[in-house]
Amino acid sequence: MSRALAAAELRQHMEELTAAIAEAERTNRTTRILDLTFQLNEAQRKLNSFVDPIARLPLEIQSHIFLYVLHSEDQLGHVSIPRANSRLPPMGFLSVSCLWRDIALSSPNLWRELELELPSGDSNYFDLCGLFLSRARNLSLSITLRGSLDLEPGALDLVVQHSHQLENLTLNQEAKRREQTLTLERPRPRSVTFRLERGTQLPCLKTLVLQPNAATEFGTIDELLDVFRAAPALSTFTVDNTWFDLLSAEVSGPFTHASLHTLSLGSPLYHDDEGLRTTSPSMVPYLTLPALKNLSVHILDLTYNDAVAFLSRSSPPLESLYMSIPVSWRPIPDFADFLRHIPSLKTLRLCTRRNYRDVDCCVELLRSSDFLPNLRAIKLDADIQVPVHFERVARMLTLRGPASTVRLESFELRFSASSNLGLPLPAHVKSTLQQLVQDGLKIHIGAPHENML
Template sequence: MSVKELEARIEVLSADIEVQRETLKKLESSKSRLQGQLNAIRDPVARLPLEISAEIFLQCLPTDPKPGAEEIPTVLLNICNAWTSIALSIPTLWNSIHLVFPCSKHLHKVVERWIQHAKPRPLSISLSGPFVDPKVAQVILRHSGQLNQLSIAAFPSYSDDSEESYDEFFHVMEKGTYPLLQTFSFDGHSGTDEYFFDWNPIHRFLCLTPYLVDCVLQGIDPSGYMYPVEQVVLPKLRRLVFTHDTSDDIFRFITAPELIILALPMFDVTRKQLLSFLECSSPPLSDLLLEHDQREKPRGDVDDPTRLEDCLALVPTLTRLEIWCPKPSIVEELVAILTSSNMLPNLFDLVIQWIPERGAWSESSLWDTVLSAFSARLGSPLRTVRIDFHSDWTLAMPPRIREAMQDLSSNGLDVSIVRVRRKR
């Protein structure tokens, strides 16, 4: 055959090959479609109504969904087309995400797609680690209008980069709006007492959250900071929790007129500052937790003549009072308050935890005073009193006091003296 004849023959064969390839593609496509139909018939999830399939997928969702090919809900996208369609049709499957740093350099793209799957649903985002990727922060900013819950656990890296990273994160977040944000928590030391974050960027962020309902702050250091003039007014706030190492320097800049639940470390927040807050906010508190300390001179006791009675007189709406680790002097103050008919008229539950000084509670006179205070509350709304002792300190109660406490229970006031072992 000549060269031209060979070339012509090759062209014909090439054309036939292309035809066969197109035929093969059509056959493979038909096979895949039929296989999908067969899988749908065999797959019990695909045969269920969408509402039931969606509920099954939601029940598989972990508490803190993380991005990852083997993590739910992402893994649901890799089973079959039917499961992919179901997973992408459930926005609530994607409206919560937990991000741990350090992370891959492409995480911001994953987060963007994840949030897009959530559509316009309110978002719950939690961050943990020594820093936040700036690209991830920008993604969160773009969806700030959907943010409903933001939780941060700033694990310290003991380097200058850690605090600067979160400063930058909040600097980015200052550019957003938060009409749906109701829950915010920030843990600035996550289990260590040696590292704290600055109050300044968090203060500026809180000024943008007028619809905040629940706020928890821990491990924030205001020292060396020029205090802001602007007061953080949180008109919708219902629950405010200051845990370990929260200074009254921070507490003084928060006003919450609708606050219902308040928890304070009284070794860092003074009673004077608590009084000032209650006078300024006039909140309708129902639950108050005051945590004291066993240190010799905790900050909350230094040069503070303010009485506990002065503070509690401002919250007649109180129905539950918890006092942790009080010294006998504080218990004596509380006893005087309970004895007064004008104080805490709506108190329903009283809890005293971790009584630290065994010797004081072995004295019958103190028990007599406590018994007298509880007896004075018969006929009032007070229904339950619980005193949690460490180890075997329940043995310090004189038998006659124990019998009298039982008599109170028969008259409608349930008094329980509980032996508690401290966790190690």
């Protein structure tokens, strides 16, 4: 039988079933209606397989197509995360057709990620979110909370309910995303409280990101350490700003976490021009991280002794450091001694919004070829109002350039349009740097989207 003939017979059969359903509805025969409706849906499914080539694909391929279109990017490159919204995928797939509904409900990968916009404004919202996550079955979960937890305690209840499956948890105080720049204004001083019920276990948690637009508040340092204790598999922890009640801290000594390899404390975006702080450094003395490979620390009142003690007891195989040099440090002696504790360092990135000393300090230190022998990449983010000493930069890069045994692979000096007083590169410096580029060294000097070379 040809495909066209089979499709015609199915359409005829569906017309007969539709007429029979109408008759059953007229006589109020509920059981008969259900049976006929089931037959009609099956006939429609078969017809779809004849007339729709997509419907003939294996379920695994159809599911992969759904997964491919699930995430989309906006103009800033932000990737959307699925939400419990009937008009958006994957929930939107359920109302297209019976076939699409079956595919969506048979594809647990579609339901592994959920973004909650708080406040919800719906008393049934968290029940709907719970149903959404249950469709992921036994797969690991990723949950993103955007908004105020203080107004929505049900959000953390949902996290606790699914804590045994939770792999990634992100808290972002701002419901609307915006592009981050060096010139972002300091946020209004407000905080969001983050506390997990004592005893909650997070055995699968690998990533925890707390990025409110002001400060994340913990009652005590021990409440933060409870999160580390509950998540032995945690590998990445990011917190933009934290505040602790130091007077009630009762921690006997540093807690060792053997799995954490990426730690980010504070953000350069929250440092104002006066060097005021919104971040408490109090977690540093209470952590020992022997597996740490990537460290980002922007805590302007972090003490030199606490920082060096942390590195000494952890002895981490640190490969990447992104840092704002604290205000109390002596730029060259303290920073140099700090860096000598991490000879494994491959990537060094500094951010300064105060003056030239951080950039100058880094350039001066690296003129020694035996300092940080494994260093391959330098990134300097500068928002400074004095001219850059390009001659020093060129001399340092020549010493650690392609001809050196401890050669750099890339160097970036990025500053805002208002920095460096608009002065160009001197001709002889530009010529030297261009020669280094020809020899294989990647160099960027200038604004983020403008290389002066």
